[in-house]
Structures are given as structure tokens and as C-alpha cells.
Amino acid sequence: MRLGSGTFAAGCVVIEVLGVALFLRGFFPAPVFSGAERQAESPAPEPSAGASSNWTELPPPLFSKVVILLIDALRDDFVFGSKGVKFMPYTTYLVEKGSSLSFVAEAKPPTVTMPRIKVDNNVTRHLDKVLKRQDWDMLILHYLGLDHIGHISGPSSPLVGHKLSEMDSILMKIHTALLAEERDPLLPSLLVLCGDHGMSEAGGHGASSMEEVNTALVLVSSAFERKPGDVRHPTRIQQTDLAATLSIGLGLPIPKSNTGGLMFPVVEGRPMREQLRFLHLNTVQLSKLLQENVPSYNKEPGFEQFKVSERLHRNWIRLYLEENNSEVVFNLGAKVRRQYLDALRTLKLSLSRRAAQYDVYSMAVGTVLVLEALILLLLSVPQALSSRAELDVPLLSPVCSLLFYLLLLALTALHVVVCTAADSSCYLCSLPWLAAGGVMTLIAALLCAGMSALTRVFAGGKCLSQNPPQSTSRWSELDLLSFLGTVGHVLSLGASSFIEEEHQTWYFLVNTLCLALCHQIYRKCLLGDDCAPQHCPHTGEEFDGVAVALQGKRAGPEGWELSRAPADPSSLEALRGSERWMVLASPWLVLACCRLLRSLNQTGVQWAHRPDLGHWLTSSDHKAELSVLAALSLTMIFVLVQKRCSLTSKVAMAFGLLGIYCYRAAIGNVLFPWQQDNKDISKGITEARFVYVFVLGILFTGTKDLLKSQIIAADFTARTVGLWEIHSGLVLLATLLLRPHNLPVLVLSLAIQTIMAQFIWRPLRHDVAEVTVMHYWFGQAFFYFQGNSNSIATVDISAGFVGLDAYMEIPAMFLTAFATYSGPVLWASHLVNFLTSEASSGSALSHACFCYALICSIPVSVYIILVTSLRYHLFIWSVFSPKLLYEGMHLLITAAVCIFFTAMDQTNTKS
Numbered sequence: 001m002r003l004g005s006g007t008f009a010a011g012c013v014v015i016e017v018l019g020v021a022l023f024l025r026g027f028f029p030a031p032v033f034s035g036a037e038r039q040a041e042s043p044a045p046e047p048s049a050g051a052s053s054n055w056t057e058l059p060p061p062l063f064s065k066v067v068i069l070l071i072d073a074l075r076d077d078f079v080f081g082s083k084g085v086k087f088m089p090y091t092t093y094l095v096e097k098g099s100s101l102s103f104v105a106e107a108k109p110p111t112v113t114m115p116r117i118k119v120d121n122n123v124t125r126h127l128d129k130v131l132k133r134q135d136w137d138m139l140i141l142h143y144l145g146l147d148h149i150g151h152i153s154g155p156s157s158p159l160v161g162h163k164l165s166e167m168d169s170i171l172m173k174i175h176t177a178l179l180a181e182e183r184d185p186l187l188p189s190l191l192v193l194c195g196d197h198g199m200s201e202a203g204g205h206g207a208s209s210m211e212e213v214n215t216a217l218v219l220v221s222s223a224f225e226r227k228p229g230d231v232r233h234p235t236r237i238q239q240t241d242l243a244a245t246l247s248i249g250l251g252l253p254i255p256k257s258n259t260g261g262l263m264f265p266v267v268e269g270r271p272m273r274e275q276l277r278f279l280h281l282n283t284v285q286l287s288k289l290l291q292e293n294v295p296s297y298n299k300e301p302g303f304e305q306f307k308v309s310e311r312l313h314r315n316w317i318r319l320y321l322e323e324n325n326s327e328v329v330f331n332l333g334a335k336v337r338r339q340y341l342d343a344l345r346t347l348k349l350s351l352s353r354r355a356a357q358y359d360v361y362s363m364a365v366g367t368v369l370v371l372e373a374l375i376l377l378l379l380s381v382p383q384a385l386s387s388r389a390e391l392d393v394p395l396l397s398p399v400c401s402l403l404f405y406l407l408l409l410a411l412t413a414l415h416v417v418v419c420t421a422a423d424s425s426c427y428l429c430s431l432p433w434l435a436a437g438g439v440m441t442l443i444a445a446l447l448c449a450g451m452s453a454l455t456r457v458f459a460g461g462k463c464l465s466q467n468p469p470q471s472t473s474r475w476s477e478l479d480l481l482s483f484l485g486t487v488g489h490v491l492s493l494g495a496s497s498f499i500e501e502e503h504q505t506w507y508f509l510v511n512t513l514c515l516a517l518c519h520q521i522y523r524k525c526l527l528g529d530d531c532a533p534q535h536c537p538h539t540g541e542e543f544d545g546v547a548v549a550l551q552g553k554r555a556g557p558e559g560w561e562l563s564r565a566p567a568d569p570s571s572l573e574a575l576r577g578s579e580r581w582m583v584l585a586s587p588w589l590v591l592a593c594c595r596l597l598r599s600l601n602q603t604g605v606q607w608a609h610r611p612d613l614g615h616w617l618t619s620s621d622h623k624a625e626l627s628v629l630a631a632l633s634l635t636m637i638f639v640l641v642q643k644r645c646s647l648t649s650k651v652a653m654a655f656g657l658l659g660i661y662c663y664r665a666a667i668g669n670v671l672f673p674w675q676q677d678n679k680d681i682s683k684g685i686t687e688a689r690f691v692y693v694f695v696l697g698i699l700f701t702g703t704k705d706l707l708k709s710q711i712i713a714a715d716f717t718a719r720t721v722g723l724w725e726i727h728s729g730l731v732l733l734a735t736l737l738l739r740p741h742n743l744p745v746l747v748l749s750l751a752i753q754t755i756m757a758q759f760i761w762r763p764l765r766h767d768v769a770e771v772t773v774m775h776y777w778f779g780q781a782f783f784y785f786q787g788n789s790n791s792i793a794t795v796d797i798s799a800g801f802v803g804l805d806a807y808m809e810i811p812a813m814f815l816t817a818f819a820t821y822s823g824p825v826l827w828a829s830h831l832v833n834f835l836t837s838e839a840s841s842g843s844a845l846s847h848a849c850f851c852y853a854l855i856c857s858i859p860v861s862v863y864i865i866l867v868t869s870l871r872y873h874l875f876i877w878s879v880f881s882p883k884l885l886y887e888g889m890h891l892l893i894t895a896a897v898c899i900f901f902t903a904m905d906q907t908n909t910k911s
Contacts (some may be wrong), residue, residue, distance in 0.1 A: 003393050006385035010898035011452065012373040013853045015446070016860065017895050019369030020888045022439075023864050025427045026362030027871075027884065033243035045830035059277055061251030062267070063190040063221065064182075067174050068140045073205060074195025075155065076104045078164060079216035080234060090172040091193065091218065099224045101265050102234035103217040105242065107197045108352075109208040109878050120145040124170065130264035131177040138249065141174075143167065147149045147199070151798040152667075155211075158620055175220060178333050182222065190249060191220040194242065196214055201609060206792025208698055208878035209605075215239065219266065237263055238348070244285075250277050254285045259351040261286070261344040272333040273320065274312055279340035283309060286347040291706065294350070297898050299724045302346035309339040361418050361426040365439065367864055370749060372446040374861045377854050379453040385769070389846035393449065401477030403451070407444040421891035478766070481516050482773040486507045486855060490862045493869075496879040497664075500605040510594055510781045513774065516759055518587035523766070525584060579759075586759040593748045594781070600744065601787030603794065614787065617741040626740055627670040633743035634661055634735070640750040641731055644703075646726040649698050656694035656732045663687035663802075669740045688803030698729035720837045723904065727829045734826060737799040737819035738786070745785050749823065753830045761834070768844050772851040775831040782823030790883040795820055820892050828852070828897045849901035856894040 003011075016414055078084060080102065084092050093102045122144050130139065147166070171193060178189040187686030195215035197205045207210045217237070242338045249263060286642045287306045291297045298304075317333050320602055323329055377384075385392035415436060419429035428436055475483075492498035498775045499504065602612040617626045634657045642650045664670045666684035705722025732744060761771055788794050799819035802811035818825065831852075835844045864887075867880050 002041065003327075003845075004388050004902070004905065005380075005389045005391065005846040006898070006902040008380065008384065008391060008393060009377065009853035010895070010902045011595070012377050013857065013891065013895045013898050015442070015855055016370045016375040017511050017892055019366040019373065020365070020860060020891055022369065022428070023363050023366030024884065024888055026359035026364075026366065027867070029883070046225035058249060058251055058253065058281075059248075059274060061187070062223065062249045062270075064184065064187045065136070065178065065189040066138045066192065066246060067178065067189070068138070068192045068194065069167070069174065069194050070140060070142045070601060071193070072142065072144045073150050073197060073199045074146060074216050075198040075211060076214040076216045076234075078146075078155075079193070079218065080104075080159075083161065083164060087161045087725070088168035090168050090175075094175070094220050095218060097226065098220065099226050099261075099716075101219045101224055103219075103241045103263065104234050104236045105194065105215045105217040106236065107213045107215055107239045109206070109213065119165075127173070127347075131174065132657040141170075142171075147205075148798075150199040150203040150205075151796070152203070155199050155201065155671075156619065157203075165405055179222070179249060180342075180695065183891045185222070190223075192242075192246075193218040193220070193455070198855070200793045202787070202794060204795060204797070206795065207794070209791075209884065215722055217242070219263075222699075225269065236266065244282055253353055254282060256289065259286070259289070260450060261348050262832065264341065270331065271335075273501045276316065276333060276336055276340065279337065279344065280310070283340055283343050283347065286344065286351065290347060290350060294623055301349050302348075302350045303551050305339065305343035305346055309336060309343045312336045312339055316605040327588040359426050362428050363868060365428060365443070365865075368443055369439075369446070369869065370857075370861050370864060372443065372450055374857050375450050376446065376453060377857055378851075379450065379457055380429045380850075380856070382457075384850045385847055387843065389843040389850075396717060401448060404444055404448045407447060408441060411440040411444060412437070467585060476770075477516055477520065478513075478770050481513065482770065485512070485777070490859050493859065493863050493865050493883070496873070499879050500789075501882050502601050502790055502883075503781075506777065506781040506784055507594065508778055511591060514587045514591045514594070517764075520764060521583055521587065521657070521760075525580065566622075575728060583759045583763050585641060585757050589755055590752050593752055593786075597745060597748055597782075600741070603784055603787055603789040605789075608789075611863040614741045618739075623669075623671055630661060630664060630670050630740040630743055633747045633854065634658075637731065637743075637750065640754060641728045644721060645698075645728055646701065646721060646725065649701050649725045649728060650702075651699045652694040653728060653732060655700075656691050657735065659687055659691040659694065660732075660736050663691060663736070664740050683805065685803055685805050688736065691732070692803055695729050695733045698725055698732060702726035702729060712754065720833070723833050727826070728834050730822075730826060730829055733818065734822040737802055737815060739796065740823065742786055745782065745823075746826075749778075749785075751784050753827070757830075757834055762838075769851045771834065772831060772848045773855060776824075776852060776855055779824035779827030781823065782827065786820075786823055788820060788884055790879070792882050792885070817889065821890070824890070824893060825897070828900075831900060836904060845901055845905040849898050849905065852901070853894065853898050856891065863887055 023575045034311050050620070079088060079091060080095070081738060084095075092109070095102050115580035123141050128142070130136070145572050146160065146163045149157055149163055153159065163257065163265055171191070175191055178191060194217045198210075198214050199205055200209055200211050238260055241263050242260065244254045244260045245263040245266050247258075249266065262278055264275075264279075267278050270278075283306045286299075287303055287701070290300060290303055294300060312332070316329070316336050319332060320329050372534060415428070418426060431439075439729045489509070492505055557843060592880075599613050601614045602608050602610050616622060617629065638653060638657055641682065642653055645653065661670065663684040665672055666682050666687050702722045702725030705718045705725065709716070709719035710723060731750070735743065756774070760766075761774075766774075795816065796819055797812075797816055801807075802815060804811060831848060832845065835848055838844070867876075867884050870876060870880055873880060
């Protein structure tokens with residue numbers, strides 16, 4: 001079967017997406033301590049020998065009612081720091097002098113939770129009515145407003161103070177109502193103030209920084225002693241400890257899958273017998289959980305400590321029943337208590353290390369699929385990059401071979417063995433047999449196709465050794481830089497520090513690329529050295545006169561050829577005067593733009609806390625400067641984009657950009673000239689939807705022009721204009737979703753694209769592979785110029801709610817993904833526009849699609865192997881796993897880009 005290079009590459013990337021999805025499903029399985037069968041209440045532990053009969057039952061509750069005030073993204077310093085003193089006076093009073101216990105609860109990364117209720121007013125408006133009712137024992141109030149403010153404007157926003165004051169008044173209302181309802185002083189109520197996670201300095205969360213994992217936890221009850229004086233040193237606990245504490249406080253069994261321990265200060269004022277009973281309940285529950293999940297549980301230190309504690313506890317009960325109030329009883333009880341607390345800490349540590357098991361089978365199957373697709377891409381390079389941009393894909397012959405059926409039989413047998421093994425919880429085993437069989441068939445077919453392609457390569461190599469090609473082609477400096485840069489980046493993924501600071505790698509690569517281009521330009525202009533490889537006389541791909549073309553070919557083994565432009569009026573030799581000087585200055589202009597962008601957003605880990613231009617612009621004191629910058633940026637975007645659009649699209653672009661400024665003014669980011677300050681802040685839903693109309697209109701106009709170019713075969717202008725209008729629509733959408741201080745990133749991205757297309761790629765006659773690699777590198781660099789990193793905390797999820805008045809999953813996911821990857825997407829879109837406008841044939845797009853797929857596939861293929869080998873690394877959850885998610889999402893974006901390449905390639909072929 002003959003396929004175009006682009007179609008083949010797109011298919012391989014889609015297979016890799018399937019493989020990475022399977023790998024992710026195995027790498028992030030459901031926790032082993034959860035599941036429907038583990039949610040039922042566990043029975044009361046068996047009584048210790050010598051205990052009285054009432055120990056066969058759970059102890060009575062400590063609290064009559066529990067109210068949990070859950071404030072999303074409540075960082076610990078919002079309550080215990082200066083913000084708490086200023087904006088939460090009632091809470092501060094309870095912490096310092098009231099009947100309360102204060103804790104810093106540490107959340108485990110990834111610090112992400114799902115919202116339960118959407119606007120905060122929906123919670124508050126029912127509060128008074130619910131507090132007066134007597135038909136509840138527990139009330140949970142989840143407020144999302146603080147988290148939403150953080151995502152939009154960060155923890156330094158003045159809106160944070162207003163929201164904290166609102167939460168303080170709600171806490172006071174709840175506390176007052178609970179005190180008024182208390183009837184029995186021996187059975188008081190409990191008010192819990194807590195957060196699910198913290199908030200980074202950028203306003204996001206999901207990673208493992210101190211600001212994201214440290215949350216405030218305050219327990220308020222008349223059962224606790226009043227504390228005199230200022231108490232500003234809360235105890236550090238794990239967030240999971242709250243479940244065990246609340247269960248005991250309500251007289252309920254501890255959840256069977258919980259890995260937390262009792263917060264001992266809550267029961268410290270109870271009699272010694274009750275204290276030991278509560279600790280015994282918790283340790284029995286954790287020890288049973290350890291037995292169920294660790295085969296060699298009896299060798300675990302925590303289990304041994306538990307057995308010692310239980311033996312001491314049995315002796316204490318015997319002594320307690322004989323001498324109720326002696327000092328000996330108290331001293332032994334204190335010793336038993338310490339032993340229980342030590343056992344709890346050790347058991348928690350052992351279980352936390354086994355909180356999730358890897359589905360190695362699914363990971364292995366996914367890895368095999370990814371590697372098979374990558375090997376096929378590598379083996380197909382000679383044919384895929386030939387002048388015909390086609391290759392023979394051996395599908396029928398391998399599938400009909402005996403080897404295929406033997407492999408399929410072996411894989412099926414392996415699948416049966418794995419899925420029928422004891423305690424098998426593999427994701428693939430839970431799939432229907434038809435779906436699992438399809439995966440096994442795909443693996444066997446790809447393996448046979450790879451072996452067939454490898455055989456062909458070896459056969460071709462023998463022919464070449466007998467008849468060596470008469471080619472003087474050599475690698476250019478840019479080819480060598482592309483190869484070394486790709487290899488260096490892939491190798492850097494094995495170190496956690498390089499992953500945290502990956503933006504430095506891409507900044508270094510694009511800067512080095514600019515210097516290499518500068519060297520190439522200066523050598524060509526000043527020394528007259530034509531560094532282009534020798535052209536092959538038998539190639540004849542021609543370019544139209546609009547711009548430079550990709551005609552000349554670099555020959556290699558088995559006719560491997562890449563398009564390269566011949567000398568033409570737009571080449572470097574033909575440029576004179578100001579244009580020649582612009583060519584000489586263009587690499588330095590690009591370097592200057594990149595240096596300016598590095599100062600806009602600090603990212604990574606090491607220097608993320610350092611002040612940058614973005615923080616300065618987003619502060620409330622510089623809103624006027626941000627407004628001027630946003631207006632100038634929107635104007636420049638229009639100037640850079642409108643030049644190749646139709647009149648209708650130009651008008652739509654102008655109104656769309658005006659609507660974007662109105663949207664940002666409506667939500668309080670920028671000001672109009674006649675405004676002094678934003679008094680009335682809204683969600684800007686009408687303004688955002690106004691912009692969406694123009695985005696869809698421009699995309700529709702571009703699609704119409706593309707369809708027109710298919711009907712009228714000679715209408716080259718309609719095709720180029722249509723593609724540029726689609727690119728313009730994507731630019732307008734990115735402009736809407738990016739925050740105002742990031743608009744210069746988009747402006748400089750468009751400026752660099754214009755400079756390089758006009759003064760570098762055309763005059764220097766770079767081939768398709770070099771142009772594709774440069775687009776890919778700059779797309780990756782602009783991903784980090786936006787302020788992104790390999791931490792989940794830097795994902796701007798507020799982009800997913802632009803123009804939405806309620807949470808809608810699919811639009812929110814699309815908008816968030818597009819805003820995050822707008823840099824790579826826009827550079828890929830520009831690559832399609834550039835190649836389509838320059839070449840008259842479709843082979844350039846096929847070559848570009850194949851190169852783009854290959855350069856994206858290599859890092860993700862190597863990285864899943866590295867992650868598998870490092871899955872027990874100390875930073876696997878805080879560093880390596882977030883990067884794995886980013887790689888998976890990037891591969892999905894790449895698949896969409898390759899499909900777009902292939903569609904445009906088909907359009908060019910038909911035209």
C-alpha cells in the first residue's frame with residue numbers, strides 16, 4: 001500500500017497517542033486503597049485480651065454536630081499570616097485566644113480537586129435556613145471563590161482580601177449559630193475551617209511547592225481549652241489525618257482505605273482510657289490495611305510496633321481494672337500512648353509509600369505501541385523524504401504471514417495469563433475481549449511491518465554497498481545543530497533539575513539557532529561562500545514566483561531527497577540596499593525579542609519567585625501601564641495579521657480585537673481612558689461571546705476559500721488567503737484567551753515569524769526539514785515564554801471559562817488546552833502557511849508533516865522509558881509525572897497538527 005509521507009506520519013502519531021494513553025492509564029491507576037468494595041464501614045476491632053465487654057463496640061461520639069467550611073485554595077498564610085490578621089479578625093481571635101486548635105495540613109501532589117458547587121452565593125443563600133434545622137449531623141460548605149480569584153489574578157490581588165473578609169463573616173455566623181444551639185456541654189459541636197490545597201505565587205496549583213501543599217486547618221469547639229496569649233505556631237499534619245479524626249469525633253468507623261492518623265490534640269483532654277481506645281482503633285485499621293496490601297506486612301516496622309503497643313495496652317487494661325487511679329496506671333498509660341503514636345507514624349509512612357500501584361502491564365503495552373510507531377517512522381525516513389513524498393507500507397504481506405499469526409497467538413496467550421493471575425487489576429484486563437484483541441492485533445501487525453521495513457533497509461544497504469551513490473551531499477551546520485539539539489534535549493529529560501528548568505534548554509537552543517543563522521548569513525554575504533549543499537540535477541520541483549521555492553534536492557541513500565530552493569530573485573545574492581541590511585540584522589532582532597520575552601515571565605522552579613515584568617504589570621498599582629501595553633499589543637497584532645486577509649476578515653479582526661479589550665476592561669484587567677478605576681467588575685460573558693462570533697466568522701471565511709481553491713484548480717490565491725485566514729482566526733482566539741500581560745508574547749511571536757520568513761528562510765533557501773525544525777523549536781520556546789512550565793500549577797485554567805457562565809467540560813478543556821499550547825499551535829499553523837505559499841506542489845507539506853511528527857515522537861518515546869525506570873524516584877510525583885502529562889498532551893496536539901498538515905496536503909494535491 002502506498003501512502004503519502006504526511007498521511008503515514010499522522011497515522012504513526014495517532015498510534016503513539018493510543019500507546020501513551022495506555023501508558024498513562026497504567027502509570028496513574030486508581031489508588032489501591034480505594035474502590036467500591038472498600039467504602040463500606042469497617043467493623044469495630046476485636047477487643048484486646050482482658051478488656052471489658054463494652055470494648056466490642058465503638059466509643060460514643062465526641063461532637064454532636066460537625067460543620068466543615070471548605071475554602072478552596074486556602075493557603076496557610078491566608079489565615080496564620082498578615083492577611084489573616086487584616087482580613088479575618090474573628091478567625092484570628094479564635095486562633096489566638098479562642099477554644100480552637102490550629103494546624104497546617106499538608107496536601108499531597110498533585111494538588112487538584114474537583115469542584116462540587118459552581119458560584120459562592122449558591123452556598124451562602126441557603127446557610128441561614130440550614131443552620132436552623134435540626135435534621136443533620138454534618139454540614140459541608142465548599143466555597144470556590146478564592147480559588148477562582150487566584151487563577152485569574154493571583155494571591156496578591158485585592159480581591160483576595162475581600163473574599164477572605166467574606167469567609168470570616170460566614171465563619172462567625174456559623175460559629176455563633178452552633179454555640180446558640182449547644183444543649184449538652186459534654187457533647188459540643190465542632191467547626192472545621194480548612195482548604196483542599198494552597199495557591200502558588202502565580203495563582204495556580206497542582207504541583208508540590210510549599211505555597212501549594214500547605215493549607216490552613218482550624219478546629220473550633222468548646223471542648224477545647226482556651227489558649228491565653230498569641231499562638232502563631234500551628235502543628236503540621238497530613239491532610240489525610242482529618243478523615244480519621246472526624247470519624248472518631250462522630251463515633252463512626254474509620255474509612256477502611258484511609259491512610260491518615262488521629263490528630264491527637266483533639267482527644268488530648270479525654271480520659272486516658274478513651275485516648276488509648278481511640279489510638280487502638282486507628283492502629284488496628286491501618287494495620288489491617290497494611291496486611292491487605294503488603295505481602296510481607298509482618299516484617300514492616302510499623303506492624304511490629306503495633307503488636308508491641310497492643311501487648312502493652314493489654315497489660316494496662318489489666319492494671320487499670322485493678323487499680324483505677326494509681327500513679328503506676330497513669331505512667332504505664334503514657335508509655336502505651338507514646339508507643340501507639342510511634343506505631344501510627346510508622347504505619348502511615350509505610351502506607352503512603354504504597355498509596356498506588358503501577359499497572360505495569362498497561363504501561364508495557366503502551367510503551368511497545370509507542371516504540372513500534374517510532375521505529376516505523378525512523379525506518380521510513382529515506383522513502384518519506386524522497387522527492388515523491390510517498391512510501392510503501394507493507395501491511396497485507398506481513399498480516400498474511402505466518403509470523404503475524406504466531407505473534408498474535410503468543411500475545412493473546414500472554415494476555416490471558418496476566419488477566420487470569422491472582423489479584424490482577426490491570427486496565428487492559430478490564431476491557432472487553434474484542435478491544436483487548438484489537439490492541440494485540442495492532443501490536444503484532446506493527447511488529448511485522450517493522451520487520452519487513454527493516455529487511456528492506458538491509459537489502460537496500462547491500463545494494464548501496466555494491467553501487468555506492470555518487471553524491472557529495474553533506475550535513476549543513478543547521479542539520480548538525482538540529483540533530484545535536486534534539487539529542488541533547490532528549491538526554492536532559494532524565495534529570496529532574498533539567499525537567500524543572502526545561503525552559504532554559506529551549507531558550508539556549510533558539511539562541512544558538514539565531515547565532516548559527518547569523519554565522520551563515522555573514523559568511524554568505526561577506527565572504528561570498530555559498531554554503532548550500534550541491535544540487536542534484538535530476539530533481540525538478542519548482543516554486544511559483546510569489547516567493548522562494550523548495551526546488552533543489554539533497555540526495556542521500558535510496559533517493560532520500562529534501563527540497564531546497566534554487567537561486568531566484570528573492571535569494572540572498574539578489575538583495576541590495578536596505579533589504580540586505582535587514583537580512584544581516586534579522587538574527588540579532590530575533591535574539592533581542594527572545595531576551596525581552598525571557599524577562600516577561602519567570603518560570604521553572606529556581607527563579608520562579610523572582611520578580612518579572614509580568615508581576616509588575618499585573619499589580620494593581622500599574623493597571624494604567626498594562627492598559628496602554630494591551631492597547632498597543634492589540635494594534636500591533638492587527639497590523640501583523642491583516643496584511644494577507646480579505647477585506648471581510650480584516651473588518652472582523654478589527655472588531656474582534658476591540659471586543660477583546662472590552663472584555664478585559666469588563667473583568668477589571670485593564671481600563672478605558674475615561675476610567676479612573678474598575679468599580680463595576682463583571683464576568684465579561686457578553687463581550688467574550690462577541691469575540692467568539694468574529695473568531696468563528698474568520699475561520700468560516702478561511703474554510704470557504706479553501707473549498708473554493710479545490711473547485712477552481714488554478715486559484716492559488718484563494719488557497720493561500722484561506723490558510724492565512726484560518727491562522728488569523730487562531731491568533732484572534734489566542735489573543736482572547738491569553739492574559740493581558742502576555743499579549744506582547746503573541747506580538748513578538750508574529751513579528752519573529754514575519755522577520756524569519758522574509759529575511760531568513762527565503763533568502764537563505766533553507767530546506768523543508770530545516771524550516772520545520774526551526775518552527776518546532778520556536779513553538780516550544782514560546783510555550784515557555786507564555787509563563788508555562790512542567791508544573792501543573794502554571795496551567796491557566798481561567799482560559800477555560802472565558803465566555804462561559806457555567807462549567808461545560810468539553811469547551812473548557814478545549815479552551816484551556818489551546819491557551820496553554822497556543823505557542824506551538826500558532827507556529828505549526830504558520831509553517832503550513834509558509835510552505836503552502838512558497839511551493840507549487842504538495843511534497844513540501846508531506847515532508848514537513850513527517851519531520852514534525854518525527855521530532856515530536858522521539859522525546860515522548862524516550863521519556864516514557866525513562867519514567868518507567870525512574871518510577872520509584874523521590875521526585876516521581878512532583879517532577880516526572882507532571883512532565884509525563886505535558887508530553888501526553890503535547891503528543892495529542894501534535895496528532896491534531898499532523899492531521900491538519902495532511903488535510904492541507906490533500907487540498908494542495910487536488911488543487
